[in-house]
Amino acid sequence: MCGVVGAIAARNIVPLLIDGLRRLEYRGYDSAGIAVLTEQGIERVRRVGRVAEMQAAAEAVELAAGLGIGHTRWATHGGVTEPNAHPHISRDQIAVVHNGIIENHEAQRERLLALGYEFTSQTDTEVIAHLIHYYYQSTADLFEATRLAVRELSGAYAICVMALDRPEELACARMGCPLLIGLGEGENFIASDVSAVLSATRRVMFLEEGDVARVSRQTVQVIDGQDQPCERPVLLSDVSLASLELGPYSHFMQKEIHEQPKALSDTLEQILEQGFTPDLFGEQAASRFNEVTGLLILACGTSYYAGLTAKYWIEGIAGLPCHVEIASEYRYRDAWADPNYLVVTLSQSGETLDTAEALKRAKELGHKTTLSICNVMGSAIPRASDLVFYTRAGAEIGVASTKAFTTQLLALFTLAVTLAKQRQRLDEATETSYLDALRHLPGSVQHALNLEPQITLWAEQFAKRHHALFLGRGVHYPIALEGALKLKEITYIHAEAYPAGELKHGPLALVDEDMPVVVIAPNDSLLEKVKSNMQEVRARGGELFVFADLDSHFHDSEGVHVIRTPRHVGVLSPVVHAIPVQLLAYHAALARGTDVDKPRNLAKSVTVE
Ligand code: HGA
Numbered sequence: 001m002c003g004v005v006g007a008i009a010a011r012n013i014v015p016l017l018i019d020g021l022r023r024l025e026y027r028g029y030d031s032a033g034i035a036v037l038t039e040q041g042i043e044r045v046r047r048v049g050r051v052a053e054m055q056a057a058a059e060a061v062e063l064a065a066g067l068g069i070g071h072t073r074w075a076t077h078g079g080v081t082e083p084n085a086h087p088h089i090s091r092d093q094i095a096v097v098h099n100g101i102i103e104n105h106e107a108q109r110e111r112l113l114a115l116g117y118e119f120t121s122q123t124d125t126e127v128i129a130h131l132i133h134y135y136y137q138s139t140a141d142l143f144e145a146t147r148l149a150v151r152e153l154s155g156a157y158a159i160c161v162m163a164l165d166r167p168e169e170l171a172c173a174r175m176g177c178p179l180l181i182g183l184g185e186g187e188n189f190i191a192s193d194v195s196a197v198l199s200a201t202r203r204v205m206f207l208e209e210g211d212v213a214r215v216s217r218q219t220v221q222v223i224d225g226q227d228q229p230c231e232r233p234v235l236l237s238d239v240s241l242a243s244l245e246l247g248p249y250s251h252f253m254q255k256e257i258h259e260q261p262k263a264l265s266d267t268l269e270q271i272l273e274q275g276f277t278p279d280l281f282g283e284q285a286a287s288r289f290n291e292v293t294g295l296l297i298l299a300c301g302t303s304y305y306a307g308l309t310a311k312y313w314i315e316g317i318a319g320l321p322c323h324v325e326i327a328s329e330y331r332y333r334d335a336w337a338d339p340n341y342l343v344v345t346l347s348q349s350g351e352t353l354d355t356a357e358a359l360k361r362a363k364e365l366g367h368k369t370t371l372s373i374c375n376v377m378g379s380a381i382p383r384a385s386d387l388v389f390y391t392r393a394g395a396e397i398g399v400a401s402t403k404a405f406t407t408q409l410l411a412l413f414t415l416a417v418t419l420a421k422q423r424q425r426l427d428e429a430t431e432t433s434y435l436d437a438l439r440h441l442p443g444s445v446q447h448a449l450n451l452e453p454q455i456t457l458w459a460e461q462f463a464k465r466h467h468a469l470f471l472g473r474g475v476h477y478p479i480a481l482e483g484a485l486k487l488k489e490i491t492y493i494h495a496e497a498y499p500a501g502e503l504k505h506g507p508l509a510l511v512d513e514d515m516p517v518v519v520i521a522p523n524d525s526l527l528e529k530v531k532s533n534m535q536e537v538r539a540r541g542g543e544l545f546v547f548a549d550l551d552s553h554f555h556d557s558e559g560v561h562v563i564r565t566p567r568h569v570g571v572l573s574p575v576v577h578a579i580p581v582q583l584l585a586y587h588a589a590l591a592r593g594t595d596v597d598k599p600r601n602l603a604k605s606v607t608v609e
Pocket of ligand 1: 002073074075076077078084098099100101102123124125
């Protein structure tokens with residue numbers, strides 16, 4: 001999704017803005033632009049395409065300034081054109097960059113047209129620039145004009161604003177989209193994502209919903225949604241610059257797939273130190289968990305599949321009912337609510353708009369306790385939750401989630417076992433076996449990563465196909481879903497996933513010699529059932545690609561290709577089986593030559609609806 005940056009400093013901020021925008025590129029975008037204050041006035045450079053093209057244009061005119069704003073746009077309103085790219089400028093005096101969607105933009109546009117404003121874009125954003133300009137005329141105060149303007153907007157926004165005659169300050173505001181202020185020495189920054197300010201500072205202040213801020217070189221002044229002055233805590237970001245660099249890898253997705261043993265070990269550290277204690281989820285977790293009669297997991301995309309996997313653990317290990325729902329559906333329906341159901345939200349970024357809104361809805365419906373499992377410290381969803389578990393996957397840049405998924409699984413498994421222990425459903429021997437399984441997990445994942453050369457050969461065959469079917473059973477069914485999603489996202493091959501037992505209820509009709517069928521076949525209690533389902537595919541000429549545990553003694557035969565994954569690791573097997581399907585999608589995408597880290601039409605951190 002779009003990225004916003006702003007900077008005010010004694011030095012030239014143009015390279016800082018461009019560096020910030022480059023670090024936001026991973027979120028997905030279609031055009032980029034900056035506006036800076038020079039002696040000539042507000043100078044703007046915008047380009048459709050990559051930040052590099054916009055950078056070249058800015059360098060060609062030797063743009064330099066001490067104050068400016070920048071943007072990477074992922075179009076929601078108006079086509080991908082230069083006039084629609086941000087920043088938008090009102091009457092040469094006010095420039096604005098915006099993430100989000102202004103829902104009442106049509107009414108505002110009518111009103112502003114009647115006031116004599118001319119529109120040069122099709123975006124919803126342009127109304128913000130004119131509205132601030134309108135109020136700036138009467139207030140001559142950028143911060144106050146921004147405050148008055150945003151109070152008339154409905155929808156979602158993170159904005160950064162500059163004025164022609166205000167070289168000493170920027171204004172910014174947020175509602176429904178993330179925004180933070182990076183605090184430097186005699187210089188300050190504004191960004192939608194911490195990665196954009198990290199090369200300048202680690203000290204960050206996250207703005208809350210409804211906040212409006214005035215940012216000068218030395219000071220930051222914030223008012224909250226009720227127009228009351230407020231202080232926001234200053235945190236030291238734990239994101240490392242190295243995690244934002246590609247290093248020896250070709251793509252962030254490849255890097256992140258290979259980082260999984262470390263991401264899992266880092267996340268495990270706190271669990272192995274403390275054991276299955278509620279304290280892992282926050283100080284109040286012990287008392288809150290006592291009241292829990294069930295769980296409601298809310299998430300989108302890959303996180304939703306982590307939730308589906310967890311359902312098997314929560315019900316099987318903790319003995320609690322568990323409902324899993326897509327956040328964008330839940331937020332708009334009159335769901336049945338048991339106040340004692342623990343609401344668990346899953347979001348890598350902690351900013352996923354649909355999940356944040358679903359969390360609000362769950363609270364409105366009376367749920368008493370909310371828990372966020374999240375990878376980004378201090379982000380919006382954990383801040384809005386009673387309890388939190390931070391996965392320690394490190395920055396995830398690739399649009400297709402990998403290490404965030406497997407560390408979410410780890411967190412959810414730990415939650416299931418912790419609840420089981422609190423409910424006295426866990427004997428000592430089982431607890432020890434779970435701890436052992438966790439200890440061995442990074443090693444088993446590494447073993448699965450070592451299958452990469454074999455998977456690469458399969459991927460070359462997949463790259464030539466137009467469709468694929470993924471099958472799994474039980475707790476591995478969500479891994480089949482995740483495998484199909486990964487393949488769709490980054491190769492654009494149409495892929496579907498089914499519980500293998502469903503084949504004969506419909507999807508078997510799709511099977512012929514052109515349909516590759518990927519089977520997740522761990523050596524668990526459902527193996528014999530899966531084998532029967534594989535026979536059903538073979539009998540119709542379908543070609544099978546089977547990921548089978550070493551100890552399930554599968555071998556290649558006609559129309560059946562087998563890659564043997566590590567020995568069955570028991571209850572944590574879904575985590576291990578997530579690796580080969582990630583690698584398959586990654587290498588198929590390479591073979592097809594798609595843009596792995598920035599697949600078409602998709603974006604990281606989905607902060608618009
Ligand atoms: N609505 C604005 C900004 C879009 C956005 O935030 N995308 O993530 C536009 O279309 O320009």
